[in-house]
Amino acid sequence: MSQPFAKLPAWADYGLLPLINLVVAFLVAGLVVLLVGESPIDAAILMVKGAFGSGDGVGYTLYYATNFIFTGLCVAIAFHCGLFNIGGEGQAYIGGLGAALVGLSLGDVLPWWLAFPLAIAASAIAGALWALIPAWLQAKRGSHVVITTIMFNFIAASIMVSIVVNFLRPANVQAPETRVFGEGGQLPGLGWLLNGIGLDMRSAPLNISFLLALLAAFLVWVLIWRTKLGYEIRTMGFSPKAARYAGIGEMRIIIIAMLISGALAGMMALNPVMGAQHRLQLDFVAGAGFVGIAVALMGRSHPFGIVLAAILFGMLYQGGAEIAFDMPNISRDMIVIIQGLVILFAGALEHMFRPTLQRIFHAFGPKATPIQPNAAAPGRQ
Amino acid sequence: MELFITFIQLFDMTIRLSAPLLLACLAGLYSERAGVFDIGLEGKMLAGAFAAGAVATWFGSAPLALAAAVVVSIALSLVHGFASITHRGNQIVSGVAINFIAAGTTVILGQAWFHQGGRTPSLPNSARFTPINLPGAEAVRDVPILGPIYFELISGHSILVYLAFLLVPFTWWVLFRTRFGLRLRAVGENPAAVDTAGISVSWLRYRAVICCGLLCGVAGAYLAAAQGAGFVKDMTAGKGYIALAALIFAKWRPVQAMYACLLFGFLDALGIRLQGQPLPLIGEVPVQLMQALPYVLTIILLAGFIGKAIPPKAGGVAYVKER
Incomplete structure (x- = not known):
């Protein structure tokens, strides 16, 4: 994997990248909802209504x-x-x-x-x-x-x-x-x-x-x-x-x-x-x-x-x-899946979209500064 | 004589309960010896068990169930590999994620497909791995001492139990007597050296992770289609973590892993056996104590009171080629 060249601006690093990871996690969760034969969009609407509707x-x-x-x-x-x-x-x-x-x-x-x-x-x-x-x-x-x-x-x-x-x-x-x-x-x-x-x-x-x-x-x-x-x-x-x-x-x-x-x-x-x-x-x-x-x-x-x-x-x-x-097919265990997917995409795979994003930013931004290690990751194993 | 029979039965139960631990423990051994920590044994086993339960229900075939369990479990281990080898993500985080994904997905899919509160329908014996009677077991049954040992203890387990125990010498042979094993251990201790020798660190680690997935799948299939008759929600119940504890206890060595799993299996069997039965002098042993004992023993080991457990040196660290 080629080493990325440009440092991301802070808003992309702390806003955009986590957002992309989150969206991907929810898309995959949506697939599971589809798999059990319900509509992910309806499920999302029901969920927001249930949480903030009253x-x-x-x-x-x-x-x-x-x-x-x-x-x-x-x-x-x-x-x-x-x-x-x-x-x-x-x-x-x-x-x-x-x-x-x-x-x-x-x-x-x-x-x-x-x-x-x-x-x-x-x-x-x-x-x-x-x-x-x-x-x-x-x-x-x-x-x-x-x-x-x-x-x-x-x-x-x-x-x-x-x-x-x-x-x-x-x-x-x-x-x-x-x-x-x-x-x-x-x-x-x-x-x-x-x-x-x-x-x-x-x-x-x-x-x-x-x-x-x-x-x-x-x-x-x-x-x-x-x-x-x-x-x-x-x-x-x-x-x-x-x-x-x-x-x-x-x-x-x-x-x-x-x-x-x-x-x-x-x-x-x-x-x-x-x-x-x-x-x-x-x-x-x-x-x-x-x-x-x-x-x-x-x-x-x-x-x-x-x-x-x-x-x-x-x-x-x-x-x-x-x-x-x-939706009787969807129980609270759905949350466990979402939780797992969020941990996977925002945690273990947090760097997956970074090189792509950096290439995009590099292509459109003039400055090329060396990258820094990511701050939020648990550093030592 | 009655005491003897009781002990034979206890050891028999020990073997049954140790088998899935042993499979999962050996699975972890391949992965961790190659430098990829795997907290996700539990999740892979659970997903494998569910796949086995579902496929055995649909097709009524135990070998197919085993195959499905292995495929699903390997798929999850590839996710782990993709995150922690290819993308150099945190191996622990990835393993934790896999545990949750497996725990949630098995229940949701189980409920949606079978409508039994997350369990799969009860399997008939034709769709399970049933006990095998070894040759001559019936004949020697009445021979004193040796007869019951052979009949109860050694004979009469499902094929997967024998597989689990045969895998111990096999794993030893692979790790310590083959080129693949040498490289696998090297990649867990010093990946840079392996890389210098012109061998792909990633590919080696991927192979190790696939071995891990395979064995976890077998462990899952054992739970759902041999020990049990169908998948039950959260049926691994911490076995993946006990296997991990056994792996540490065994200091990442195959034969010792078998002893550790037998010990933890024995504690489990003893706990079941002693339930509600007061012992002379001690009184009734609390079930909770027996359940916590494997973990407590591992902690004591880690604290350094029983030797020292040193993990593979490069364990948990993603390999980055120097430039």
């Missing part, structure tokens, strides 16, 4: 988006450090334990605005601790963080089943879940916000953790691009060798980045556990940790892009549930 639709879309913002940020922080944290699923699951312990113990005693900060801390710490061992193994032993985090996802699932079933389940309940938290363990909804802008949200579980997610996105942006630590993390991601020469402690940065990553995943648990179900149920993460991978790749590891990508996936989740009513 106040509750918007509420659900943003509720799902909240999960994906957290998990997307979790994956992105690790990407910036050159690590691939595939364990957001398990970290969020264990984070739920932190949130639930606060909800169960203090939910009856404290008002929500006192319990909430404690729950944030508990879920973040729980998620971070679950990322600590893989981080330590990567930093100290060089064991691949991908492998260890996958293993930890499975271990988390086993641990949570046994904890919930054996310890947290009330004696008279058959379902594997905790009791409902007290008032203080239930986060206030954001119905007033949507109703304030003329939408009518009634039953959607959108809650205050959506605002927390936006705040987290902003703080991650500050951390990555406006602090010394963020600079060190990015240096590590670009070139571990350069970081070593610059005197940046490799072990320290890897562990810190993974702890932040795990903490962000852990905080995701607040949304479903304290914001929607008001109890700890098994499998409440429901794949959100993996969606985070697609979200981070699509948002090119930038918090702003992540918020947009998370809302898109929130739309797919909510709209996908609506489609299933009209």
